[in-house]
Amino acid sequence: MTAPARTRPSSAAGPRSSADLIRAEEPVLAHNYHPLPVVVAHAEGTWVEDVEGRRYLDMLAGYSALNFGHRNPVLIDAAHRQLDRLTLTSRAFHNDRLAQFAESLAELTGLDMVLPMNTGAEAVESAIKVARKWAYEVKGVAPDRATIVVAADNFHGRTTTIVSFSTDETARAGFGPFTPGFRVVPYNDLAALEAAVDETTAAVLIEPIQGEAGVVIPDDGYLTGVRELTRRAGCLFIADEIQSGLGRTGTTLAVEHEEVVPDLLLLGKALGGGIVPVSAVVGRRDVLGVLRPGEHGSTFGGNPLAAAVGSAVVGLLETGEYQSRAAELGVVLRSGLTALVGRGVESFRSRGLWAGVDIDPAIGTGREISEGLMREGVLVKDTHGSTIRLAPPLTITGEELQSALGALEKVLSQGV
Structure with a gap:
């Protein structure tokens, strides 16, 4: 996936890598979450950047806490x-x-x-x-x-x-x-x-x-x-x-x-x-x-x-702008997911910019698909077995949404 040009220096100059920081959490943080192995250091709009400077399209938006994008x-x-x-x-x-x-x-x-x-x-x-x-x-x-x-x-x-x-x-x-x-x-x-x-x-x-x-x-x-x-x-x-x-x-x-x-x-x-x-x-x-x-x-x-x-x-x-964007881009999301039904997607449910996608268990679990998308530069999260949720910021562009759907198609076609 092609990310927009950087607007700040990479955080890779920091003293600790993602792996170091993840290992450091183990003895001191209660294990009430099982996050993906991404250590986010910076974010803007629909994009986040990890401590090594890798960029990802955020298709989760903090479970809808970031409807208006990062650092609006x-x-x-x-x-x-x-x-x-x-x-x-x-x-x-x-x-x-x-x-x-x-x-x-x-x-x-x-x-x-x-x-x-x-x-x-x-x-x-x-x-x-x-x-x-x-x-x-x-x-x-x-x-x-x-x-x-x-x-x-x-x-x-x-x-x-x-x-x-x-x-x-x-x-x-x-x-x-x-x-x-x-x-x-x-x-x-x-x-x-x-x-x-x-x-x-x-x-x-x-x-x-x-x-x-x-x-x-x-x-x-x-x-x-x-x-x-x-x-x-x-x-x-x-x-x-x-x-x-x-x-x-x-x-x-x-x-x-x-x-x-x-x-x-x-x-x-x-x-x-x-x-x-x-x-x-x-x-x-x-x-x-x-x-x-x-x-x-x-x-x-x-x-x-x-x-x-x-x-x-x-x-x-x-203003109604964000509601309209969710409705209009929701059509794009629904169309893209419809095209994937029978090609790794068993079924899905969507309304606006929100979807639950049931992955064919023969291809992988929701966690495995989420990890595959992470490697393609897209962040989502699984819920209950082979289901993943898509909930991008309402500021996402049509091009970004299509890119995320393309990444999902690629991960499904390659398997995990």
Whole structure:
């Protein structure tokens, strides 16, 4: 793959090689990840560079945290300007950036109130607390009896409560006892969902598109059905758009493909622009309004630096440019993957610039294909066996996308 000309000196002059740095991690880092053997030292736009100066096209974008590319100049400028003024106050005091951030995010999503947090898992945990409190105070569920219905093969994070309702044994095994109060039903099954909802149900929590499961897209009408069911049952619809939101699927939110408005919306990853962790629970006033001072909080949630970057992210999305790019280039991605079906690709699912690609196991595992693409100068990551995920920055060009698809074709044709 041909990379653009260098804009800076290579980092190869550094004292330690990739192999040295990888070996150095072994005794000091907990082994909770199995990264590809790439040590990234510099990045810009859609490209990253390792410590030896090799360049790679990033087709993962930090699992959608880098929707706007590495070191997006608008976002970097917003961060620099804020770093020179104020970075943290805690929520013990007001700061001059938070109101603008909350107002702009509420307007972008069409909802009323914002609860700022830091990570995606924190947003999910916060929504669980809010839903339970709403169930007790508004719906009238008996104390400590509230339930939340979730979907099998979900991924909402890895905290103790969240893995309590995961069906991924790798995430669960050895971490019990688990938090009660959750019911798991098959994804994309409205009948099963309806059977699980009763008078104790505080909320239904789902991903509009399941990312970690392999970019699993539900049938048309599923999200509309969830919205109608929850409204009839008098419970909340919580949409986890931490990966699918903020332009990734060709619309600002994935729920917009069915013109659905949830009661609570969970955002993260891209909301921090790839600069700082920023997440938020955005929702109706009568739902988020159940929180009172002292009942929930975060030292860093809504800090001035995060609010400045988050506001700049919202500003980028207000133009519609990135959503349009994802929709238009998503057609290119889908066309390229369609041409590979039966030629190493068994099947795939895509929406916008997001795809889960099932590789023929006879050719290799998802890990092996990812390593093969790495050798071709393209970075992706596997999930669950022979599936790889493609989620490039929304700033990718059509030429770069075609090059990545060409690299995939080459790796599949050569085998591993």
